[in-house]
Amino acid sequence: MGSEEVKLLGAWASPFVHRVEWALKLKGIVYEDVEENLFNKSPLLLKYNPIHTKVPVLLHAGKSISESLVIIEYIDETWKQNPILPEDPFERANARFWAKFVDEEFMEAIRQALISEGEQQEKEVKQAIEALEIIEGELKSKQKFFGGEKIGFVDIVLGWVTAWLEVVEEVAGIKVFDSQKFPSFNNWMENFVETPIIKDKLPSRDKLVLYFHKIREFSLASPTIK
Incomplete structure (x- = not known):
């Protein structure tokens, strides 16, 4: 589980994107960083987060996950090493x-x-x-x-x-x-x-x-x- 390609659509100044990056780093996950221009949003961002058209968006195994807190929980449940959320x-x-x-x-x-x-x-x-x-x-x-x-x-x-x-x-x-x-x-x-x-x-x-x-x-x- 979790060996498929991982991409993160983000923007360097966004604290929400950095949260996801920290979670990925904590887990030791290799990912591709895709920098978005929020004043000129890419077709990729509009396709994978059509509702809010915001970063971050995590792409994994052909699926997209939006909203930083949701993404962090997804990362924690997908890659079991170095747990982020408590077990209890x-x-x-x-x-x-x-x-x-x-x-x-x-x-x-x-x-x-x-x-x-x-x-x-x-x-x-x-x-x-x-x-x-x-x-x-x-x-x-x-x-x-x-x-x-x-x-x-x-x-x-x-x-x-x-x-x-x-x-x-x-x-x-x-x-x-x-x-x-x-x-x-x-x-x-x-x-x-x-x-x-x-x-x-x-x-x-x-x-x-x-x-x-x-x-x-x-x-x-x-x-x-x-």
Whole structure:
């Protein structure tokens, strides 16, 4: 199982794509990286993700899987080595809960703060800080990572903060993370980026700054795109 060709349709600046790359690297899976231009989407992307036309899309054995969390679970179930999700049903459910919390309560607030200003942006920053306080509380009882000594599902889902959060703060002129206020989160980030498969697969900070400046300018000029 799992020996067929694997392709990943992605975009270098997307944290969702990096999640999938980290999962593939963690499993030791050889794959072809297909870079998409999200401003000029390829026929391949439109064919394999016609509903959302977004990256990432994993192609495996002639089938396509979309949405980063779904893809990571597919990878974990297809290739059994180096498990990403816990085996215990309760722990698996708990990991899914925190992954959902990270995306819906924290990441979405950061995304909205990037593309807003004034009172709306202040509201999103407050929401992001409140979510980070909850994540900090959860991490206090953990070892190196959410799942213990090894990187697991929640770590991969939250891992975008290590390269993207500081860039968004700079571009949007906001402040969410403070290492003194969130020491457990700070330790977790340091452990995460020191892991070889992560360190080798982080995007250029300078390129991200330029990219997110474009996203912010474009979004503020087109207020309907939220």
